[in-house]
Amino acid sequence: MSDEAEAEEKVPAEVAEKPAETQVSEPEEPAVEAARPEPDDGEKPAGSPAKAEDDEVEGFSITGSLPEPKTRFVAVLAAGVLALDVLTKVLSVAFLEGAEPIKTFGGALYLTFVRNPGAAFGLAEGWTWILALIAFGVAGFIVWISRDLRSQGWAAGLGLVLGGAVGNLADRLFREPGPMRGHVVDFLSLFDPYGGVWPVFNIADMAIVCGGAIVIVLSLLRHDYDGTVIKESPAPVEQDGLREQR
16 A cells, blocks of 8 residues: 555656646747847947948038138139239339220220229219228128038139229229229220220229129029029918819
């Protein structure tokens, strides 16, 4: 009887052990899967496509797709205008002052000599020092805006204005009767030897007028100085019509 009792005790013990084994073995796989660390965003492999996309986004710069600023073009054009203006004024002082006007192109253009205390084409006489301050302001503004200047047309217009403004400013600073009061040298006259049809002018005046005209035309055409074109937004009536169709 003792052997049979021992056998009966062993059987339920074995049976009891089996479910215990199954209970231990069942959660093994999920436990292993849960233990696997998921890759973090900062631990992506260097060669993975996701990492390459992140690098492209971080290295992207909108300024890289824009043209280079036209600062150098403005400077070169303004320097050329200034050099031509100074040269022609020096020659006119040397050969035209005190001489008779020279008729050219059948009387369409005369080479004469006038010392002008006013603005371009003889305007605003007696405002020499005020005009000098305005010229300083114009030159400073063009130099400042040239850092973001990406339109070729605007660069040409502002380069002409800058060269002309500095050219006449140099006369007001260094010519008689004194600094900030100097008279500008004019030597070109249309259809009359003494400016009877059109005020006597110089190269700087021509550059200022031509450059200003270019800037005005570009502004009317909605071409901005940074190279963009301003477009009108659709009319509100059209938007209401689209909403009704929806």
